[in-house]
Amino acid sequence: MENLDWSNLSFNARHTKAVVKSVYRDGRWSAPEVSDDFNLHLDIFAGVFHYSNSCFEGLKAFRGADGKVRIFRPDENAKRMASSGAYLDMAYPSEEMFIDMCVTCVKENIDYLPPYGFGASLYIRPVLIGCNPQLGVQSSKEVIFMVMCSPVGLYSTSKGLTPTTAIISRNYDRAAPNGTGRFKLSANYATSLHPYNLAHRLGYGELLYLDSATKTKIDEFGSSNFMAIKGDRYVTPLSNSVLPSITNKSLQQIATDFGLTVEKRPIPVEELAEFDEVNACGTAVVITPIHTIEDRPGLESDVVTASYHFGSPDKCGPVSQKLYERIRGIQNGTEEDPYGWCLVL
Ligand SMILES: Cc1ncc(COP(=O)(O)O)c(C=O)c1O
Numbered sequence: 001m002e003n004l005d006w007s008n009l010s011f012n013a014r015h016t017k018a019v020v021k022s023v024y025r026d027g028r029w030s031a032p033e034v035s036d037d038f039n040l041h042l043d044i045f046a047g048v049f050h051y052s053n054s055c056f057e058g059l060k061a062f063r064g065a066d067g068k069v070r071i072f073r074p075d076e077n078a079k080r081m082a083s084s085g086a087y088l089d090m091a092y093p094s095e096e097m098f099i100d101m102c103v104t105c106v107k108e109n110i111d112y113l114p115p116y117g118f119g120a121s122l123y124i125r126p127v128l129i130g131c132n133p134q135l136g137v138q139s140s141k142e143v144i145f146m147v148m149c150s151p152v153g154l155y156s157t158s159k160g161l162t163p164t165t166a167i168i169s170r171n172y173d174r175a176a177p178n179g180t181g182r183f184k185l186s187a188n189y190a191t192s193l194h195p196y197n198l199a200h201r202l203g204y205g206e207l208l209y210l211d212s213a214t215k216t217k218i219d220e221f222g223s224s225n226f227m228a229i230k231g232d233r234y235v236t237p238l239s240n241s242v243l244p245s246i247t248n249k250s251l252q253q254i255a256t257d258f259g260l261t262v263e264k265r266p267i268p269v270e271e272l273a274e275f276d277e278v279n280a281c282g283t284a285v286v287i288t289p290i291h292t293i294e295d296r297p298g299l300e301s302d303v304v305t306a307s308y309h310f311g312s313p314d315k316c317g318p319v320s321q322k323l324y325e326r327i328r329g330i331q332n333g334t335e336e337d338p339y340g341w342c343l344v345l
Pocket residue numbers: 058220221222223224225243244245246247248281282283284
């Protein structure tokens with residue numbers, strides 16, 4: 001194994017020791033196979049290539065201060081994959097199979113699990129793809145479920161969480177009003193690549209989508225949920241096209257425990273002017289503080305029509321910082337885990 005610099009890991013695909021795979025064929029899953037082969041040999045007519053018969057998950061394993069390994073809420077990811085797989089009308093793993101294969105993947109790749117103290121973790125990526133040959137637009141009868149992983153950094157610097165900027169997406173939608181935004185389908189991410197690249201070229205760190213039916217309410221960022229602090233309230237959008245984020249769900253519980261009132265409701269864009277702290281939240285980074293959100297008529301436009309500011313451009317807001325520290329403490333085993341979120345190996 002190569003020598004890894006645990007303090008300098010980025011969010012990149014890295015081949016570890018092993019991947020775990022199972023195939024669904026003739027009505028049953030094969031026994032999970034541990035393999036060092038990171039390539040698949042697939043029929044070129046497989047549905048995944050043509051119609052994006054595919055969904056995935058993302059979760060993390062952490063090495064705790066006590067030396068134990070913790071996987072954060074894998075049961076929630078299993079349930080979300082079940083809902084994505086059911087939407088695609090494909091076979092999907094049971095919760096037990098999903099968790100077992102994640103555990104096997106972590107154990108097989110244990111040398112790649114970053115030690116405690118670097119803020120790094122082992123990112124686990126379960127993927128479900130349709131693989132039987134087909135020409136018509138159909139759900140897949142044969143499916144591969146595979147779990148791979150990669151050591152990743154936490155994006156935070158020694159100074160703490162680094163705030164970034166965002167732009168509102170006025171002329172590109174992530175999900176249709178009654179579409180697939182609440183599922184973790186691969187197709188959702190293909191549609192978001194172009195606007196995301198435009199936002200990056202303009203120098204913004206994040207892209208904020210609105211509800212595509214009326215363009216008046218906040219939905220979510222490209223690959224993370226939106227949450228804001230307004231006085232003693234934790235505000236996050238209620239929308240049918242937002243991915244139900246496990247990080248957001250956990251932060252809502254922690255916020256409630258801290259005595260904040262959680263408001264899950266439609267959020268009008270203009271309310272941005274009233275927020276004290278705004279964050280993107282998700283597994284990869286937990287919390288990305290947003291210090292500025294700008295609005296333009298379109299991502300190709302030079303005109304900034306509104307600019308909203310939250311807190312300091314170089315520091316996470318105090319309430320968000322507290323929420324962040326609690327969730328990271330639970331993941332690292334330095335704080336009590338009252339809800340049994342972590343699967344301790
Ligand atoms: C579109 C989108 N929203 C939100 C999230 C955050 O979800 P979670 O906290 O479960 O990682 C993700 C990442 O998985 C995402 O891709």
